[in-house]
Amino acid sequence: MARQAVIQVRDLVARYGEDIIFDRVSFDVYEGEIFVVLGGSGCGKSTLLKHLVGLISPDSGQVIIGGDDISRCDDATFQNVLKKIGVLYQGAALFGSMTLSENVALPIIEYTDLPQRSVATLVRMKLGLVDLDGYENHLPSEISGGMKKRAGLARAMALNPKILFFDEPSAGLDPVTSAELDNLIVHLNRSFGTTIVIVTHELQSIFAVAHRVIMLDKHARGIIAEGDPEYLRDHSQNPFVRQFFNRQTKKNRDGTEEK
Amino acid sequence: MKRFTGDLQSCNYEVSESGQGGITLHVQGKMDASNAATMIETFSDLVKDRQPRSLTVDLQKVSYLDDFGALVLVETRKMMSNGKNHFCLQNVNDEASKVLSILHFESLEKGDPFRKKRPPAMLIRLGEATIHHASDLKFLLSFLGSVCLSLLHVCLHPKSLRRDDTFLCMQKTGVDALPIVGLISFLLGLIMAFMSSVQLRQFGADIYVASLVSLSMTRELGPIMTAIIVAGRSGSAFAAEIGTMKISEEIDALFTMGFDPTRFLVIPKIIASIIVVPLLTLFSDVFAIIGGLVVGILTLDLTANAYITQTIKTLTLFDVFLGVFKSGVFALLIAWIGCLRGFQVKGGASSVGQATTSAVVSSIFLIILFNSVFSVILRYWE
Incomplete structure (x- = not known):
């Protein structure tokens, strides 16, 4: 079965001023997979995510989502692409002045014609899906970090996007909550067939959820490994990749051990 | 037999009578965000027109169902149970039943998440406002005090x-x-x-x-x-x-x-x-x-x-x-x-x-x- 690529990245170059963050990066994300972008701090993971969702336009190269090149398409097309994606930000980015149900209802009310009563039911379902039933009328400031993440997820999923992006989903969460979030991600992927792109460096999450990973590196300014995380851990040619997956301390870049 | 088309590509339905005032809805195609609003409207009109004793929704030919689709079913069920009438699903395929089960379809009771808390009685509000202002005043005074102390400290050092x-x-x-x-x-x-x-x-x-x-x-x-x-x-x-x-x-x-x-x-x-x-x-x-x-x-x-x-x-x-x-x-x-x-x-x-x-x-x-x-x-x- 030929898998269809929903995101195609071609020769993407990103720079801040003089600094080239990554140079000519290309990869595909296929429909229905959980795709993880990983790498050490400062390798441009978050920058890559911002390019994928169109927050930054690339210096050169293309980001194609569902056939539309989001860096070059017109505004109307871009708006359509935005309806196909949902983003869960690191700090959940819930609107502080609105209750959880208002946060989730906002895109539903704006982009569908559902009657008010049905919106209410749908919001209950969405919040139920992330185990937040009973918290409809809470403000974001009244709930914990893990709950905020889940509420942010409910909002990101409000319109059932084809692709969900996660920026560091486990950041700031305890291991139990973080594992629950991982389960939720797998669950969503299986039940709705949502394509999921995660940016993280949390090893346990990677092994728990990822179908395929790419690893970025600061020095190589690009992808240094691609494939199944468990395979990379055990069989990668690149010692730095094995080191990352096995959580070892720094070795010299030529692969010889420092100890 | 009646067909539902509308401007929504992906779905249509047929109605068949099943005796004793019951009807069956055979839905065909996708039930998702693109057509949920129209479907809710159409089905509610249908229920109002026909006043059926019981309603069966046949999902055999549904190719895709997500939570918007589930919403249509929930809303339809709600309309039926308003009149204490019977509602059931039939021929639910595996994928649809998986979606319905994670959404707790069976137990989704009615309720409105937007209900505002009822404003408390006047006396309570008066008391709360008083306490609020008093604590504001306390903060104001303690802040004034802390500013004076710090100023003094800066003058001395x-x-x-x-x-x-x-x-x-x-x-x-x-x-x-x-x-x-x-x-x-x-x-x-x-x-x-x-x-x-x-x-x-x-x-x-x-x-x-x-x-x-x-x-x-x-x-x-x-x-x-x-x-x-x-x-x-x-x-x-x-x-x-x-x-x-x-x-x-x-x-x-x-x-x-x-x-x-x-x-x-x-x-x-x-x-x-x-x-x-x-x-x-x-x-x-x-x-x-x-x-x-x-x-x-x-x-x-x-x-x-x-x-x-x-x-x-x-x-x-x-x-x-x-x-x-x-x-x-x-x-x-x-x-x-x-x-x-x-x-x-x-x-x-x-x-x-x-x-x-x-x-x-x-x-x-x-x-x-x-x-x-x-x-x-x-x-x-x-």
Whole structure:
């Protein structure tokens, strides 16, 4: 079965001023997979995510989502692409002045014609899906970090996007909550067939959820490994990749051990 | 048999009668976000028209169902059970039943997540408001106390003052405000001279335009106008800066690092304001007098010399000092209330906005209030 690529990245170059963050990066994300972008701090993971969702336009190269090149398409097309994606930000980015149900209802009310009563039911379902039933009328400031993440997820999923992006989903969460979030991600992927792109460096999450990973590196300014995380851990040619997956301390870049 | 088409590509349905007033809906195609709204509407019309005793929804030919599709089913079920009628699903395939089960389709009861909490009784609200204001007052007093203590500490140990912050704040509050203060004062002097000249001319008292402009500016309008501009420019900035630091836990960081947030953040702002606002007021006086002078020369045939001599004759050193002293007090009020509102921020971004608004409104109110107090005191003192 030929898998269809929903995101195609071609020769993407990103720079801040003089600094080239990554140079000519290309990869595909296929429909229905959980795709993880990983790498050490400062390798441009978050920058890559911002390019994928169109927050930054690339210096050169293309980001194609569902056939539309989001860096070059017109505004109307871009708006359509935005309806196909949902983003869960690191700090959940819930609107502080609105209750959880208002946060989730906002895109539903704006982009569908559902009657008010049905919106209410749908919001209950969405919040139920992330185990937040009973918290409809809470403000974001009244709930914990893990709950905020889940509420942010409910909002990101409000319109059932084809692709969900996660920026560091486990950041700031305890291991139990973080594992629950991982389960939720797998669950969503299986039940709705949502394509999921995660940016993280949390090893346990990677092994728990990822179908395929790419690893970025600061020095190589690009992808240094691609494939199944468990395979990379055990069989990668690149010692730095094995080191990352096995959580070892720094070795010299030529692969010889420092100890 | 009836077919549902509409403008939605992906779904249609057929209705068949199953005896004893029951009907079956055979849905075919996708049930998702694109057609949920239309489906709910159509099915509700159908239920209203036919008033069926029981309704069966046949999902055999449904190729895709997500939570919007489930919503259609929930809403339809709700319409049926309003009349205590029977509703059931049939031929639910594996994927659809998986979706329905994670959404707890069977147990989704009615309820409205948007219901607002009922406002409590009047007496309770009165009590809550009283407690709220009392705790506000308590905070205000404790903040005043902490500012006084920190000021005292800085007076005793001048080295503990954060000098760079103070200079930066003097630049932002004072130097950067000079153009706008100068322009507004110049125009104000111009207007006052112009308006009064029309009246005074009738009595041949042209020269008193100089007295009117200089005296009213140095004693009253100069300090007030400058203070209002500074409140709008800097008081709001103090509140927004401290408020944002508060919600991003920077204040907490200062506290746990062993710094007193008041001494660290508030004292430089207060000292800087007390130094620069009186200076701005002096500039404001001068610019207003220049404004008056321009009108005097251009429309009243006064010489520059006569105008300036009259101005010097009118003004006493006391008037100038009074204006400067008042603006010093206003500066203290603006910086204090701006920082206070910043520290009162709780929650999120909208709270910062409220604090900023409140900082400007409260400082303008306090400026006018204290100015009135000064006027009353002077009335009996002089």
